[in-house]
Amino acid sequence: MDELQKIIRRRRTSKPVTFSGEVPDPGLVRELIEIARYAPNHHKTEPARFYLLGREKIGQVGKLFGAVAAGDGSDPSLVEKGKRKEQEWSSCPGLLVVTCHTDQDSDLARRYTDLAREDYATCSCICQNLLLLMESKGISSKWSTGPVWKHPEFARTVEIASPGTEEVVALIFYGYSDAEIPPRPLTPLKDHLKDFS
Template sequence: MLVPHEDLERLISSRRTSKPSWFNDQEPDHATVRNAIDVARKAPNHHRTEPARFYLLDKSRIREVGRLFGEIVAGDSPDEFLSERAVKKTEEWGSSPGLIVVTCFTDHSSALVASKPAVIEEDYSTCACICQNLLLLLHNLDIATKWSTGPVWKHPDFRKVVGIPNAPPDERVIALIFYGHTEKIAPSPTYSPLEEKLSDHPNPS
């Protein structure tokens, strides 16, 4: 056995989503996060397309992403509730010590997609596996995370701020992974009994 089974189970079961507002000022080590990204890439990948792209943002870009999300949340109408929420989100996102934007690149005009359209979904699946690998690797380093799909990517300036070169649908945002250190741990969600989700037919012994 490569890793003690109980350790791996504990790692998977104890990972929790943390709000960026819980992160303290301690900055996670850049090289450590970079290495985690490198390892996380080693996920199953049909056709070996290596679809994931990573944008590891510095503080000023994180602030900008927070500002853009605030604008998306506020929208065009002068709604007081939305304005307050926008201010909160701008601050919460913008002050996160770390943010990785993960995108999925699939060239929709490629010969591969023409012959196997399922590659678009399969590339997404690979990127989702990579994100989970990354959350687990960071969790094991005491770096808390939040995977968000808050629609900041709708902002016309988002791609420029992050440095994403390709337009959708070829390159689409899969995850904003906020990360940082925190003492706070969210309670575990409750899961339905396995019997409700699993159909199995054990062989007679």
């Protein structure tokens, strides 16, 4: 089987708690982001924005996630969960936030009502490209949409460039992991394919 097929099948979501403390080279991650951007993009809007966080901001985002998970503090089990989440997220070696920028007031958005949906599709392709590129370099990852972005301090903490017109697509946690994750079994293709060939 060729290399691309192997990587696609091998990539699995990894739990950040299994990541070692080693931080993947930010220069390498920047290169992977550059390659990942070559995804199909209707209207060539280049909608993806990237926020490559370092130690300090990862810790701050972890704290915010802990606060979101803890809720209003009245439920001890949620407070406990908040502590766990903060610890898990804060100690992650790498975190990349990917957002989708679509200006709904632009002429293009007025002309193409599907623009935001299609921009989001492009950003999703870019995220998958990134996960596969990371996998190809031995970097494990997890795509999360954990609700930390709902925290009122999130946009300021990550320094989101246009908070009003950017939507979080993925928080990509990454690092090195020895955990062996078996391939994910899928239902048979024939259940999902009408083949008229």
